[in-house]
Structures are given as structure tokens and as C-alpha cells.
Amino acid sequence: MNNYFRKRWQRWVNRRIPRSDVQLLNQKTIFILPTGPGVVFGFLLLIMLITGINYQNSLIYLITFLLGAILVGAMHQTHRNLSGLELTLVQPGEGGAGEEILFRFRATAGRDDAIAVVLSCEESSLPSAHIPAGQARDLVLPVPSAHRGYLRPDRIRIETRFPFGLLKAWSWVRPSAAGIVFPRPLPAPDVVSLVQDGDESSNALSVEGNDHADLRPWREGDLSQRVMWKRFARNGQMVVADWEGEAGSPHWLDFAAFPGADNELRLSYLTSLALERDRAGARFGLNLPGQVIEPDSGPAHTLRCLRALALWGEEKPRDAVAEPHGTRVRGSDRAPNRPKGVGV
Template sequence: MLKVIGDRWRHWVNRRVPRSDHRSFGQRNIFIMPTGAGVVFGFLLLIMLITGINYQNSLIYLLTFLLGAVVVAAMHQTHRNLSGLELTLIQAGEGFAGEVVPFRLRAASPRHDTLALSLACDEVVLHQQHIPSGQQADLNLLVPAYQRGYLQPDRILVETRFPFGLFRAWSWLRPLSAGIVYPGPLAAPEVASTVQDGEEQAKSRSIDGNDHADIRPWREGDMSQRVQWKRYARTGEMVITDWEGEQGSPQWLDYDAFAGVERELRLGYLAHQVLERSRSNSRFGLNLPGQVIEPDTGAGHASRCIKALAVFGLEQPEGGGPLPTGTRAVGGAGHSRHASGEGAL
């Protein structure tokens, strides 16, 4: 029964507050209820009224009706404080899973001052924002991101309890634009790319794969079979041997190189590799099923690659079908995928 009532309430609210990056608040979409303090204050007024009737005391009557008028004025002022406010999402942010993603909103109050405005999303609250009459203010709301993918908050709460906290007027902004949440970077194990640069470079490699080797320090995630244990026992220095013949093209970050690994782990490994290559300004390309980003360098190239990892296998949310915050496809017929994401594992 409660679930049916909740579903009907959400459906009714969604019809009054459809998805949009801009919202003007007025009588149709502002809700108002007394707060806990307002309920207690009203109960005290009722006791005062009963006492005045019982004792026929004019001073109690006067004080009761005077305070009642204050309550009515406070109710109108609380509703008026939110009425006429215009809120626009001007930039949906980007960030990594497990962090917060900034959503930049612009608030304007053309009619009157909007005082003590609060914005909230997923227990993150932006308190006590004041919008002067006829002016605009940019507000940054930090939205938690738990999983990689598109970040489209179902609702951003907009509320005020000004002037006395006896009433709470509220509404919602339901953004149409979505932010992007990158996969959380994970230290990648040493694997060989399956991508070759071309026939000429492939022929130039050693046939037996053991003519050329690189020695480098051990990194977390390297396989123990590659450690030179004899050298470690002799010098205490833990190093890894990379045979050239075992590797594909060093320019490519390859999804298929992590055979047998779950998709989200692969994307985390690739995100870590993208960040490492970007920091060293190395040339690299990204090979995903159904999508190839050619080798390049620079911040723009790294941004393109990390965004491709963020949305891999997902469909962009639409106005009529929102995804939960940080939604990702994890397999099964009910989850949406791009054609490029099919058969990813």
C-alpha cells in the first residue's frame, strides 16, 4: 500500500516538475508544510486559545490572535521567498567514481530578494544562499558519484524556511543534462597489448622474442613470474624484465589485453594507464571493442580517452528515462548497452 502511494506521489510530482535544465518556481510547483517547530508553535497557540476561552481572559485572547497573525504572515512570506526564483543548470561536472562531481547552477530572483535558500542532493547540502533582487548568483553543488557512467541526479531539492523556520517551502530541479563519472583508476598489472602498429614494425621485432629486453623497477600489480629473483636475492633490488617479443605496440592501451578480467576492473586499469601516460606526456592510443582512438598526446587527447572509458557500454540518459546517479551496466538483458559494448567480456 505504501509503495503504491509513493509511486503515485512521485508520478504526480514528476508531472508538475518535468525534467529541464531551467526551472521557474511558482504556485504550481512550490510545496509548503509546517516544520516541527511550526507544529509545536501551533499546538501552543491551541492551548493558549483553550485557556483564554476557559478563563475568559482578554489578554490571552489578544496574545493568541496576535501570534496567530504572525504565523499566517510567516507562511505567506516563506512561500513568497521561493516564488519567482529561477534556477538554471549551466554546467554538469565531471569527476572520478567515489568522489564528488560539481554541478554549476545559476540562480536569479527578478522580483524580490531570496533569502536563506538551500540546495541539496544525496545528503550534500548547500546552506544559506542569498540572491539579491534583480541579480544572479552562481552556485556549485557537489553531487556524490558512486559508480562510473552518466551522472543525472533524479532531483535537486530547493527549499527555504525563512523567516522564522515555522514553515518549509520546497520544490525540485530535475536536470536534463548529465555529468560524467570516470572509472576509479586502479594500478594495472603488466600485460601485453594485442594491437600491432603495422606489418613493418612487427617484422622488425625479434622472432624468438628474447633478443631484446627492458629492465625496470617492480610496480604494484606486476606478475611475480617476471621478477628477477636471483638479482633480488643478491642486491635486494626488485626489478622486472620486459621482453620485447612478448609485447604488442607500446603506444596502445588495450581493453583486450586484460583477458579474463571483469569489465569494470579493465576500465579502472585503463583509466590508471591513461592518467600515467598523460602525466608523462607520452603518445598513446586507446583500443576498446567497437571504438578506437588513434595515438596522440596532450590534455585534450587524455580527456577524450577518459570520457570514452566513462561511458563505455552505456546509453546517454534521455529526458523521459533518467538513470540513477552513477548508473552503470553490469550485465543482463535489462541493462542498456551500446553496440560497441556487446560482448565486452
Template structure:
């Protein structure tokens, strides 16, 4: 008995935390006006059938309002950020909608709050729809991906999500708000016309990984996380179940330094960051070891996915 009362009390508290707002739509106002005209006509002509039909339709509208409100109750939203993106690309979030009730849910719309100043005072225009969910079964979970446009580098927050519905007849618009803290890292745009800096005289070279050609095989070494799978020595793996990478003796790449001061001809800070981002991508594709030097930060030369992410993150969060 005590546990049942505690569960009821917890549900009551949770329902109070989630405020659900509801307003008539244009169709709802037209419906109400039609009901009023029918009722006035029935009163004027003392028509019993008109009274019956008017009250029946009013009752239908009242029941519709309750169903619209109940369609958003006991829904939980969870948002998980996905991989970083470049500026002007779509930031992606994984959305999980949990239906904790024994009733199905229908016609749900997910919208996110725009980041433009001035739109926050307009409750309907401040949110932009980004996903629609037609049906969630009772006691079930729905997974989908949210894609949000990005306009600047740095951390991109999803802000507040609005879950809305016109169910069941479109006479009422109900919605509830879910504040979010999920954010995705947005790299600067990878653009710029300048070529990669030339390596210093006598610059270091390193051995490259497996590739097509007549290069001499240099041996095996332990596999490092993030290396391409085509470098794996599959025959050796099948023999002793130890993962190794192939090495070849032909030289590949140089050690480059991507420096802020080499871009003095670019006046705009964002243009410099975009050019450095483009250099990082080019150097990584070419297999070079590269370092990054910007005001206040210096990253030693290295290579690989983790090093690339570290450099791009530094550029994304730069404040000059």
C-alpha cells in the same frame, strides 16, 4: 496598456508553472498546539486579554506562512556542468540563482535527488542538501558550486533540484522543484597494479618538448593548443608576436598500444576499464604516444589533452 497586461499575464503563467509546496515544521505544529491551548484557556476563563493574545499570535503565524511562500517565488535556477571527474570523486556543477523580484531572499537550501531506488517515495528523505545560500539581494544573481558524489562511470545527471526555505521563523517548510538535464562525464577510476605495456620492438620515437637537461635545441615550430606553457619560446614571441614551441633533439617516449586483450587475467569488466584508465594517465604523464583498443573501438596513437579526453570518454561510456 496592452504591454502591461501582457507582462502581468506572462508573470501569472510563470508563477503557475512553478509550484511551491508548504507544510508546518515540528516547531509549527507545536506553535499551533500552543495557540489552541491558549484559546481554550481564554474561552474557559472568559479572559479578553487571552483572546487578544491568541488571535494576535494566530495572525503572526498566518503572516509567517505567506512570507515563507513568497520567499521562493520568482527565483530562477540555471545549472552548468563543469569538467569531467573520475569515479568516486565529486562531480561539480555551477549553480546560478536569479532573483527577479524587488525583495531580498533569505535562508535558502539547495538539495539534489538521490539516485538510490526506493527513496523517491519519501519527499524529505529522497533529497540530500548540497548547498546553502543565506542571502540574495533584490534583482540580483547568486553564483555557487554544487558538488555531488559519484558512484559509477558514465554520464552523471544532477536529476531534480529542490530549493527549500524555513524563512522567516522556522514555523513552515516551503519548497519547490526544478527538473534538471545537466550532466557531467565520469571517467572510470584510475587504478590498477599492472605496469605499462612494453613498446613493440623497433617502436617509433618522437622528439620531446622543452625540459631541464643538456639536450640539444632542435628548433621552433608553431604552438599547438594544449601544449604546456613552459614550451613556449617567449623571446621569439616578444620579437615578432608569433607563438611558437621549442623542440629538443633527445628522444622521448614510444608509441604504445593499450589493448583490452592484454588484460585477460582480469575477469571483471570494471577492473579492466580501471586498469586501462590508469595506463592512459601514466602514458600521458610520461609523454608517450599511445593508442587504445577495446571491443568495438580502436583509437589511433596520439598524445595531448584532447587525445587523453577522447580515450577516457571512450572508457567511461563503454558498454560490454
């Protein structure tokens, strides 16, 4: 039953506050209720009023009505702190999976000061901020992420309890733009790219059938398909075959170079390799199913590749569907040939 009413409440709020990167807080979108101390304060006022009526004591009447007037004044002031405040999403963040993605908002106060306003999302919140009337202030909110893909918070809460903490006024901002979460980097095994320079079609070249190979001890991260299991069965030595011959260009990071690994693991390997090449200042290209980024170097090129890895196989979130941690369903294994030209 509680779940039913919660869903009804969420649908009502979503209709009342549609998705937008600019939210103006007004009478329609601001909610106000007493806090815990406010409920106790109101209960004590009721007891004082009953006591004053019972004993016909003018002093109790005076104190009761004076404190009641203070409560009413606090209610108006708490509401005015948010009334006319405009919150704009300036820049959705980018970062790695598992990190806090920074979303930059700009809060512009209306005719009244916005005093002690707090911006929060899930378990993340900012210290209270004071925005003078007619002025603007940038607020950077860290939003937790779980896995790669688009990150669009369902709701950003803005709240104030000024002046006495007896009442709280709050509203939500439901951003339309989404941040980007890069795959979590994992150390990649030693592999050979199957893409040669100038091969725009990115056809894979078979290296498994080559008779020439170098043997080396097994290292953590090596694929099981490259272990010489017959040799291991004979003498207990676990060695790995490094095939020679028709190898691709060392400038390419190739999605197809990790046979046997699932799609998400391949993307994590490629992310780690891209970061390594960026730190070394080396040229590299990225070959994904349906998308090829030519070899280049520099921070801008690395960022473009990371975005391509983050958004491979992802669909941009729609207004009707909001995933709190991105768009990828955990455990999914999309086919490599599904995405066609993912934009970055």
C-alpha cells in the same frame, strides 16, 4: 503500503515537475508545510485560543491573534523567498567514480529577494544563500557518485525556512543533462599492447605462441595467465613470463591487452595508464572495441580518452528512467563488441 503511497507521490511530483535544465519556481511547483517547531507553535496557539474562550480573557485573545498574524505573515514570506526564482543547470560535472561530482547551477531571483535558500541532493547540501531581487548567483553542488557512466540526479531540492523556521517552502529541480563519471583507476599489470602504429583495424597480434620470453618475479597486479605454474610447482618460485617478439606499439593503450580480466577491470586499468601517461606528458592512443582514439598528448586528449572510457557501453539516460548513480548496473559484464562508436 508506505511504499505504494511513496511511489504514487513520486509519480505525481514527476508529472508536475518534468525534467528540464531550467526550472522557474511558481505556485504550481512550490510546496509549503510547517516544520516541527511550527507544529508546536500552532498547537500552543490552539491551546491559548481555547483558554481565552474558556476564561473570556481579552489579553489572551490579543496575544493569540497577534501570534497567529505573525504565523500567517511568516507563511507568505517563506513562500515569497522561492516564488519567481529561476534555477538553471549551467554545467554538469565530471570526475572519478566514488568522488563528488560538481554540478554548477545559476539561481536568478525574481521580483523579491531569495533569502536563506538551501540547495541539496541526497546527503550533500550547500550553505544557505541570499540572492537579491533581479540578481543571479552561481551555486556549485557536489553530487555523490558510485560508479562510472552517466550521472543524472533524480531530484535537486531547493528549500527555505526564513524568517522564523516555523514553515518550510521547497521545490525540486530535475535536470535533463547528465554528468560523466570516469572509471575508478586501478594499478595496471605490465602488459604489451596488441596494436601496432598505423593499424586502424586494431587487429590483435598473438604473443602467446612466441617461444622467447623473459622471466621476472611475480608482482602484485600480474595476471594469473602469465605465471609459470609448472616452475612454481617444481621449486616454489612464482615467476612471470614477459613475452618478446611481435609486440604492439608502446603508444597505445589497448582494451584487448588484459586477457582474463572483466570489462570493468580493464577500463579501470586503462584509466590508470591514461592518467600516468598524462602526468608524464607522453603520447598515447586508446583502442576500445568499436572506437579508436589516435595517439596524442595534452590535457584535452586525456579528457577525451577518460570520457570514452567512462561512456563505453553506456546508454544516455532517458527521461523515463533515472538512475541516481549513473547508468551501469553493478556486476554487469557487457560484451566487448556491443558498443559502436561511443560519442565523447
